[in-house]
Amino acid sequence: xxxxxxxxxxxxxxxxxxxxxxxxxxxxxxxxxxxxxxxxxxxxxxxxxxxxxxxxxxxxxxxxxxxxxxxxxxxxxxxxxxxxxxxxxxxxxxxxxxxxxxxxxxxxxxxxxxxxxxxxxxxxxxxxxxxxxxxxxxxxxxxxxxxxxxxxxxxxxxxxxxxxxxxxxxxxxxxxxxxxxxxxxxxxxxxxxxxxxxxxxxxxxxxxxxxxxxxxxxxxxxxxxxxxxxxxxxxxxxxxxxxxxxxxxxxxxxxxxxxxxxxxxxxxxxxxxxxxxxxxxxxxxxxxxxxxxxxxxxxxxxxxxxxxxxxxxxxxxxxxxxxxxxxxxxxxxxxxxxxxxxxxxxxxxxxxxxxxxxxxxxxxxxxxxxxxxxxxxxxxxxx
Amino acid sequence: xxxxxxxxxxxxxxxxxxxxxxxxxxxxxxxxxxxxxxxxxxxxxxxxxxxxxxxxxxxxxxxxxxxxxxxxxxxxxxxxxx
Numbered sequence: 008x009x010x011x012x013x014x015x016x017x018x019x020x021x022x023x024x025x026x027x028x029x030x031x032x033x034x035x036x037x038x039x040x041x042x043x044x045x046x047x048x049x050x051x052x053x054x055x056x057x058x059x060x061x062x063x064x065x066x067x068x069x070x071x072x073x074x075x076x077x078x079x080x081x082x083x084x085x086x087x088x089x090x091x092x093x094x095x096x097x098x099x100x101x102x103x104x105x106x107x108x109x110x111x112x113x114x115x116x117x118x119x120x121x122x123x124x125x126x127x128x129x130x131x132x133x134x135x136x137x138x139x140x141x142x143x144x145x146x147x148x149x150x151x152x153x154x155x156x157x158x159x160x161x162x163x164x165x166x167x168x169x170x171x172x173x174x175x176x177x178x179x180x181x182x183x184x185x186x187x188x189x190x191x192x193x194x195x196x197x198x199x200x201x202x203x204x205x206x207x208x209x210x211x212x213x214x215x216x217x218x219x220x221x222x223x224x225x226x227x228x229x230x231x232x233x234x235x236x237x238x239x240x241x242x243x244x245x246x247x248x249x250x251x252x253x254x255x256x257x258x259x260x261x262x263x264x265x266x267x268x269x270x271x272x273x274x275x276x277x278x279x280x281x282x283x284x285x286x287x288x289x290x291x292x293x294x295x296x297x298x299x300x301x302x303x304x305x306x307x308x309x310x311x312x313x314x315x316x317x318x319x320x321x322x323x324x325x326x327x328x329x330x331x332x333x334x335x336x337x338x339x340x341x342x343x344x345x346x347x348x349x350x351x352x353x354x355x356x357x358x359x360x361x362x363x364x365x366x367x368x369x370x371x372x373x374x375x376x377x378x379x380x381x382x383x384x385x386x387x388x389x390x
Numbered sequence: 391x392x393x394x395x396x397x398x399x400x401x402x403x404x405x406x407x408x409x410x411x412x413x414x415x416x417x418x419x420x421x422x423x424x425x426x427x428x429x430x431x432x433x434x435x436x437x438x439x440x441x442x443x444x445x446x447x448x449x450x451x452x453x454x455x456x457x458x459x460x461x462x463x464x465x466x467x468x469x470x471x472x
Contacts (some may be wrong), residue, residue, distance in 0.1 A: 126420075165413040202440055206410045228447050230416055244420065245448045274417075281405065304406035358405060 010041045010327050011110060013101065015091050015265075016117030017047030017075045019054075019386060020298030020312030024115060026388025027320030029083045032327060036083045041327055043083065044109060046101070048090040050074055054382050056309065058143035059172055059345075062150060063183055068140050078386045094269040096291040113293045113323050116266065116277055117316075120168050120299035120307055124258035127163055133236030134161075134256040137176065138168060149253060150180075155192035156252030161241065162199050163231050164259035168299060168307045170206060171354075173197065173257050174214045175345040181221045182347040195222075196249070198229035198241075210344070210354065213364040217346060231256075260307075262300050276302035281358065282335040284319050295319045303338070304358060310341040313385060343375035351375045395453055395467045397429035398422075404433045404463050411437045412444060415468075419450065422470050427453065430466045441466050 012028065014021045025045050035041040057071035076086055090104040094114075102108045122138055124130045135146040158180060162173045177197045184190040197204065197218060203211035204218065204225055218225050230244040234254065241249045262275020271288045272278040277296035278287045281303045286294040296302075297319055298312035305311055314336060321334035338358030345351045351372035354362035365371070384390040401418050403411035411432040418428055430441060438455055445452045445468050453467035 165417045200416050201410060201412045202443060206413060228444055230420065230448070232420070244416075274421075304403070 009039060010035075011112045012041065012043045012115075012323060012327075013109060013111040013113075014043070014045045014115045014117060015047075015101070016119060016298070016300070017045055017049075017052055017086075018117060018119050018298060018312065019052075019309045020117035020119075020316045021045055021047065021115075022052060022075060022078045022386045023313050023388055024117065024297065024316035024320055025079045025084045026386075027317055028323060029080045030388060031320055031324040033083070035327060042085070044085040044087055045075070045079065046087045046089055046091055046103075046109075047075055048088070048104075050076065050088050052078060052386065053140065054309075054379070054386075055138070055168065056379055056382075058137045058140065059175060059179070060379075061140075061143040062137040062146045062176070063179060063348075064147055064151065068144065071140070073383055073386070078383065091265060094265055094271075096269055096271070096286075096288070096294055099293065111293070113326065114295070115319055115323075116263070116271075116294065116296040116300055117298045117312070118263045118265065118300045120260045120262060121275075122258045123164070123261040124256070126259040126261075127231060127234060127256075129234030129236050130163070130231075130256060130258060133234040133239065134254040134258075136256055136258050137172075138258065146255060150183075153193070153253050154189055157194045157196065157250060158253045158255065159196045159198065159241070159249065159251040160255045160257075161229070161231055162197075162257045164257050165200055166307055167257050167260050169342075170306045170308070171210070171342045171344040173199075174205060174210070176255065177223050178214075178217060178221070178346045179348055181223055182349075186348065194224070196224040196226060196251075198226040198231075198249070200228070200230045202227050207354075207356075207362060209361050209364050213352075260299075266296075266300065271296075272302055276300060278302050281338070283322065283332070284315055284336055285322075295322070303336075305338045305340050305356075306342065308340055308342055309382075310339070314339045343371065343378065345372065345375065347372075395427065395429070397467060398426045399428045400431065401428060402431045403437075404431050406432070406434065410434065412440050415441060415466075416444070419448075419468075419470055424470055424472045426470045428468050428470065430468070431463055432466065433463045435464075437466065438464050441468075 060066035093102040205211040297315035322332035325332035346367040356362035
């Protein structure tokens with residue numbers, strides 16, 4: 008009998024997983040013992056880290072997109088461009104928007120995170136962001152015309168994708184306005200929901216020192232609950248108000264409605280065992296989650312999706328072979344962090360670790376850009 | 391006393407390092423109605439200071455902090471106000 012493995016989501020996690028599985032199970036796939044299907048609602052993958060550079064006019068959106076068919080072995084993986092509308096973990100079946108459905112024996116949810124700016128009244132009208140393609144282009148145009156005033160970067164959504172990006176944005180903005188001789192006319196403020204500048208203490212300490220050195224204001228315990236686009240004022244849960252001229256927000260994020268409706272987790276994030284990445288909901292046998300949609304205590308970052316995909320590929324391959332799966336995920340996360348327009352640093356950590364923030368350098372900045380260029384090798388399972 | 395608190399929402403942040411238990415709590419409080427009682431479970435010792443500090447600043451009510459010695463975690467109970 009053929010073992011049916013279905014992956015929902017063709018982002019970093021989904022494509023790395025498909026490639027790891029085709030590598031690990033080549034013989035079984037060619038013998039017809041295993042069938043792999045990857046479902047994605049668009050034919051392209053978008054590499055989101057490019058958006059940060061789009062906002063500063065340093066990259067174009069076209070550099071962020073590739074056809075998924077170019078990233079996976081379509082001789083061994085069925086690529087289905089469709090939207091999954093329902094998941095029945097009891098019947099082990101997915102319903103598709105275009106009609107019909109597909110059954111699975113092992114299912115991996117890699118549906119990512121979605122933006123939900125509408126959760127904060129006034130944010131859609133009053134704020135910009137760089138967490139999506141249109142938003143990044145609109146912000147690029149707004150920044151290009153912004154020559155004086157108060158630029159506020161506000162981290163509103165928690166959890167959010169790429170936890171380093173907000174810090175990177177203000178450090179890059181500072182350098183960018185200095186390069187253009189405008190910094191004296193632009194006040195920059197960074198706001199964060201908790202009592203420090205970042206969720207990770209060592210990154211918070213590092214960023215706080217840099218903010219002070221570079222004249223970037225820091226507001227903590229700052230949780231916007233409404234934006235007035237007319238008066239350009241942010242109102243917070245803590246009862247504070249802050250005026251802005253240009254607001255760049257990290258919008259609230261949401262998981263997948265599919266996940267909530269299937270009873271796999273709250274707020275659309277899949278409740279999983281943090282080491283095996285298997286869904287913990289009762290009756291959800293054979294369901295895994297990787298990437299942003301998996302509710303694990305580390306960053307929603309591409310590197311996490313990448314390493315989780317490796318763990319899940321090994322666990323699935325073990326099960327296919329009738330072995331007991333032993334591969335586990337230890338929370339490994341790697342982030343490059345830009346600290347200006349031509350310098351960057353780098354952190355690496357696992358569950359419970361406190362990363363060391365290295366001295367920023369041009370070399371690490373080039374390393375980040377080089378990785379972004381070579382990312383497509385990662386998606387193809389080669390790097 | 392604390393054993394009697396029946397939370398409407400339980401947030402299990404045990405083992406969380408980033409973005410941190412407090413951020414998990416803030417996210418839930420944002421979506422909760424006034425009067426909702428939330429329990430935050432955390433293994434991060436700093437939460438026992440950070441969470442009460444934020445709760446006070448945001449004007450919510452800290453109901454209790456219970457240390458579960460054997461299991462190695464804290465339960466922090468708060469009630470969302472208007």
